[in-house]
Amino acid sequence: MSDTSRDIVLRRIREALRQPAPQPARPDFTAPLHPRPAEGDDLAVAFAQSFVRVGGVFYYCESEEHFYDQLFAYKKEKQLEHLYVWEPELKKLLHAGNLVFLNDETGFQQHADAGLTTCEALVARTGSILVSAATGSGRRLSIYPDQHLVLARTSQIVTDIGDALRLMQLKYGPDKLPSMISLTSGPSRTADIEKTLVLGAHGPRSLVLFLLDDAPAATT
Secondary structure, eight states: OOOOHHHHHHHHHHHHHHSOOOOOOOOOTTSOSSOOOOSTHHHHHHHHHHHHHTTOEEEEESSHHHHHHHHHHHHHHHTOOOEEEOOHHHHHHHHHTTOOOBOSOTTHHHHOOEEEEOOSEEETTTTEEEEETTSTTTTTTTTSSSEEEEEEEGGGEESSHHHHHHHHHHHHOTTSOOSOEEEEOSSOEEOTTTTOOEETSSSOSEEEEEEEOOOOOOOO
16 A cells, blocks of 8 residues: 555654754854955955945946046935035045035035045945044035035945944054944934934934945956
């Protein structure tokens, strides 16, 4: 007589019970909690993916001229009439590209549509931007305007938060760190009230990154 489905299932159970249960591999407690992205070119890709995942708006710029075009198009699309830029190196760069911006604090509190700053580092694993008060943008330009625009370079991308903080220590010294260091992961948001997501609760509603490729050209 052929086995019924019930007989087959029971036989499989009996056979399985004769074998010792496989034991899970011993965990490696020295391994990092989160896997580290690959080094090299893949690091920029890992950052871009993480940055967009947390709500950032990403623009890749092959050259300074490409950055001018991208920023001009973005300003036109978002109708940004009041773009504030306070850092001398950024002012010089935008002047070279014939881009219109406000370079002082006149009407800042009333008309701050957007602010363009540099940053200290980009963190690939979390898609975060590390800014500090040590730049000419100070504390306010990355927090007060409705939109925070950032110009960064591929050479500033590091793997993890610890790497970014070590860069800060090397740059400023352990005893002379900036008075404000902020790690920004996406636009400001909160869902504290009735679990309704609100953007711009504690800072800019938009975080926009223009990533300028400064890697040396490959030679053949």
